[in-house]
Amino acid sequence: MIRDRYFPNLVLTTHEGRRVRFYDDLIKDRIVTINFMYTQCEDGRCPLTMANLVRVQKLLKDRVGRDIFMYSFTLTPDHDTPSVLKKYATAYGVGPGWTFLTGKPGDMERLRRKLGFAWANPIKDAKKASHTGNLRYGNEPLQLWSACPAMSRPEWIVESMSWLEGPKVDRAS
């Protein structure tokens, strides 16, 4: 039911030019993070958010690409071609296991809404930068989904990610 409602199996292109299916290749059986971005973001918070997520990736070390997959979806697919996204990722020092994705404008818009990067206020919703602050995280097989601000402290984001791994130990506080 979650798959039907939220995860259309759209064809997307990675920053490395690979064609992938959203559900089959990116989400299915994985622990993931999802955020939306665009390389020409004029909002001053966008580069800070990217830098913060790079810190998250560093803290997660080689788990990214092995049992955690990070995905960033562009809000401006017309401009953000695979090569533009690749330059952007390189500029920020993005490591392996973190994939930037683009696709047909209609598909990217559909994906944004399906994944709830959307606001009830249509004026707010029309601002692209308003969709760049949220980091969704989830474990597809366990159906565990939540979100946190992408600008949360990197250590706190990493701790939140640890909650996705199913029953483990109680938290010492």
Place this chain on the structure above:
Amino acid sequence: MLILRGNTLAEIARRNRQEIIKAGLSRRDLFKLGLITSGGYLVAKKGLSARASYADDNETCSSPPTRAFIELLPTPRDGTMPIQTPVTLNPTPTAAPNTAAGEGRTIAHQAFTTFPPKKFYGVTQKAGQVSVSPDLPLQTLWGYAVGTPSMNNPISVPGPLYVARYGEPILVRNFNQLPTNNGGFGKPSVTTHLHNGHTPSESDGNPIDFFEIGHFYDQHYPNVLAGFSTQPFAPTGDINEAMSTLWYHDHRVDFTSQNVYKGLAGFYLLFDQFDTGDEGTGFHLPSFPKFDIPMMFADKCFDRRTGLLFFDLFNLDGILGDKFTVNGKIQPVLHVSPRRYRFRWLDAGPSRFYQFFLTDLNHLSAHNLFWQISTGGNLLPKPIQVESIRLSVAERADVIVDFAPFAGRTLYIENRLQQTDGRGAMDHVILGAGRGNLVLQIVVDGPTVADNSVNPATGPQFYSLPSTSVTDPTVKPRVKRTFVFSDSDGGWQINERFFDGNHPRFTVQENSAEQWTLINDGGDWEHPIHIHLEEFQTLSINGRPPAASPLVTIGRQDVLRLEADAQATLFIRFRDFQGKYPMHCHNTIHEDHAMMLRFDVGPLGDTKQSP
């Protein structure tokens, strides 16, 4: 027609949304058509919802039809809301966490020897099959079952009712037997908060004190009046701090909205020598449980195709349902006798604001008055006659309704506050009588019985309000702090920062008083702000003192309804216990998206004014 109206409206709303999306209207176009306000949100017109921008059909709530008013309201009176009963716990509870036996607690009880528990309870969290309506399939919900796992009792939603008394400390051993498979939403890792309890931190159900499947957690509830550890109220505490209607609910960080929506909530009533539960004694309030009925209001959404409970996982604004449950049943019926009753109303969320009226569909122009006796579940100094009560998420109000004038008639508790999306009810539009949501039918067809309860019209006095810096100039707040609640495109912030459970923003000095100003920085949202440990009194809202009419905002509360663009100043004490506590928005979607902070109470406080 009544029954189908909700679904018809949803259908109209859906069509309207599609039209707007297809038309690709600009903001100016919407303005011209009168469909948008200067604040930027869409005006509800013929069911049009502000969720137009969401576009996806499947993200709007359009539950299957259900018949209304055919199932009885579950109540402790009828034995259909179970009441907790003591058990023998093995191994015996200890002050230190019993890690070896599988306890998830990591901090020793701080008041275990001061207030040794006199009664011991078990409660088991697990999945179970529950009916919410005869017209929908059985739902697999998560709930609390009376007793230990081996007692194998069924869950109930709401969970079992605790009947507690001041001066009688209790200990609840809380077992997590939830399944790993969550059926689509919910996190089987839990922490149970006793909402408004004057509770030591380690038993409070702090969002980050969660425990996992197969483990248990001993929660010690001293049931003691605030102020017991310092003069002038030592050693018994201040009777004017007595609380009446509390509730408990899951508080798991980042997953609270899902877990509470899935069923993890229940009532906890506190009685004492004045609020006795016996109308022949004390304040003479209607006797429990015969004439004293708790009501938990929760709106839900059910999948159109499967009829199963649906939670919109990826919603950031707040979630509204189109089915109105009371004590777990969709639009139930309550039969009463023509006499006075005490109802304890609770808005259990996740995001809806209500304004309840008593409606007689045959006399729509009538103003059916009743008596409000509490705000925040804490008795007011005296009853206040009202026509309606507004509640935001987690707020409670106790009311007394006299059904004697309505003998033989049928009334409804009707929500007439219009709300079109999960952000709040910013415009405060009150729908006409009979045009809102009829959430509970009350049939006054019971036998005539004696009524020894106090007549609120005679002006009985309950507890006085404890002093504040306004009522007593010698009472000085140690620190004045300001908190701005804002929206930051992807999470909600307090003072421009997000939640971090590992770092307290500030430390309050134990046994001190503070003055807090809460500011909602915009007109696009409403936030019910909840503070743990002790209730507060509002000193001013938008520059004016709190009111007794038409909406009651005086009294002792633990949730401040921070409406659009509002600013409120509170007086609050932090007494008797130390440790970590949160302040957060109780729109559980906002709470799960970082509108929360941690503060600590310790021997030495700081003086950060904008922490």
